[in-house]
Amino acid sequence: MTAILRAEGISVVHRTRSGPLHAVTDVSLSLHPGRTLALVGESGSGKSSIARAILHLPPPTAGTVSLDGTDLAELSARELRRLRPRIQMVFQDPVSSLNPRRRVRDIVAEPLDAHSRTAAAPDRDARVAELLDAVGLPARQFADRKPAQLSGGQAQRVAIARALAADPQVLIADEAVSALDVSAQATVLNLLRTLTDELGLAGLFISHDLGAVRAVGDDLAVLYLGRLCEEGPTEEVLAAPAHPYTAALLAAVPEPGRALGDTRPAAADPPSPLDPPSGCRFRTRCPLATERCADEQPAAKPVSADRTVACHHPLALA
Ligand SMILES: Nc1ncnc2c1ncn2[C@@H]1O[C@H](COP(=O)(O)OP(=O)(O)O)[C@@H](O)[C@H]1O
Ligand code: SF4
Ligand SMILES: [Mg+2]
Known part of the structure; x- marks a missing residue:
């Protein structure tokens, strides 16, 4: 199976007052359409640094990231800005990632408006309704709400609907369920699993919680202090860890x-x-x-x- 996204030998060094901080060292990962890779490691192990390096925000200190065979380092700043929406991110704190003054319909439509793909209002409304439906929030009930009128789990589903509006090939969820209560966690995990399966997205599910990955990850990569310890099919790794x-x-x-x-x-x-x-x-x-x-x-x-x-x-x- 061909990977849609490949990170090869990436390292991330942060400049700090105490000197260079090696957050990520020589990590290689491949993401495949319709599959989700869970990346697990404790806080500070470099998970978010990897996610940002994949988006070239900023580019990794060493190594390459390629999307659909295109090395991101070879793109101009403008080409990179155009390509980046194909990789969408969902973060830990859903409520603060949503503009509190906007209504759900406008939040979800942000990527549509930005790329002016659907100019006509009826098309925009129909697409928003479809996206809200895909994340299990009926438009009739939710489109006019503001973020303060949503639970944490609902806000996260709105953030996911907005990510899907950009029509991405890759969806990165960075601690996307860590701030949610247990039942909202289960709903969002199931949703992520369904979306990658049905839409053929390649998923990268980042979590410090090994317990959460069983529900969502086809494959598992374990990170410790910026280096990968082991990688393989989730079921096999959890049944008999090698590291x-x-x-x-x-x-x-x-x-x-x-x-x-x-x-x-x-x-x-x-x-x-x-x-x-x-x-x-x-x-x-x-x-x-x-x-x-x-x-x-x-x-x-x-x-x-x-x-x-x-x-x-x-x-x-x-
Ligand atoms: N912008 C930054 N400047 C300096 N150090 C950073 C920066 N971002 C992250 N770090 C450090 O890099 C290491 C990895 O951080 P991070 O990638 O956020 O890990 P995780 O997401 O696994 O918690 C940590 O030691 C963190 O303090
Ligand atoms: S046994 Fe393996 S994990 Fe433990 S210190 Fe040696 S190389 Fe590292
Ligand atoms: Mg992080």
Whole structure:
């Protein structure tokens, strides 16, 4: 299957007062139409830096991002502005991402108006109604509301409808359900899953919560301090994690009846990306670390047909 979006070997270095901060190092990801990749990692692991680098907002410090075979670095500023709407983002705080003074119909129509694709008002109204319908908010009931008259989950669905109005190929949801209550989370997760399936969108679902990805991600990539630990089909990775960090994350997700195995969630706080550990970045919290782990950064290696892991001593696959 051909990827619609490829990030290859991207690194993101932020300039800070304390020096260069390596937020993302040598990360490669591919997104496929009709599939969703869940990117999981704790706060500060570089998830949002990856999302912004994909949009070239700003471009990655190293590596390339290509959409449909076009390397974004080869585009002029104007071409990039025209192409960017094909990659849409939905963020954590839905209410603050919506203009409080505008009505839902005008918020959803923003991309239509911006690209003046549908000039005539009846077309615009029909398209808005269709988009609201797609996210489960009947236009009759919701089109005239303002953001303050929406629940968090409804506001997030409006933000998703607005993203869809741009007719994107890629939908990036960055912690899009983290601020919602449990039932709104489930609704929005199901919606994201349905939309990628039915519209053939390529999804990137970013979350710090491994528990949320089961509902939405076909594939799973686990990030630690800016580096990918492992990647593969979600079911397979969760059934038998190969990387000690994935195992620790999984053990921390409450689920009755699952054995914890011999890896415990690491208690210590993660090290600072301003001064990451030598060798494997996870070694200061890893129960399986050896001397080699301090000396040598583990390269990503295949452990099965469609799984890779970056670890010197990967766990046995069941
Ligand atoms: N604009 C910035 N300037 C300096 N440091 C940043 C900037 N954005 C993010 N960082 C730092 O980069 C690291 C990764 O941040 P981020 O990508 O936001 O992670 P996540 O989304 O996983 O929480 C963190 O240490 C964060 O403090
Ligand atoms: S490379 Fe070593 S320290 Fe890193 S996860 Fe594997 S065993 Fe642990
Ligand atoms: Mg973030």
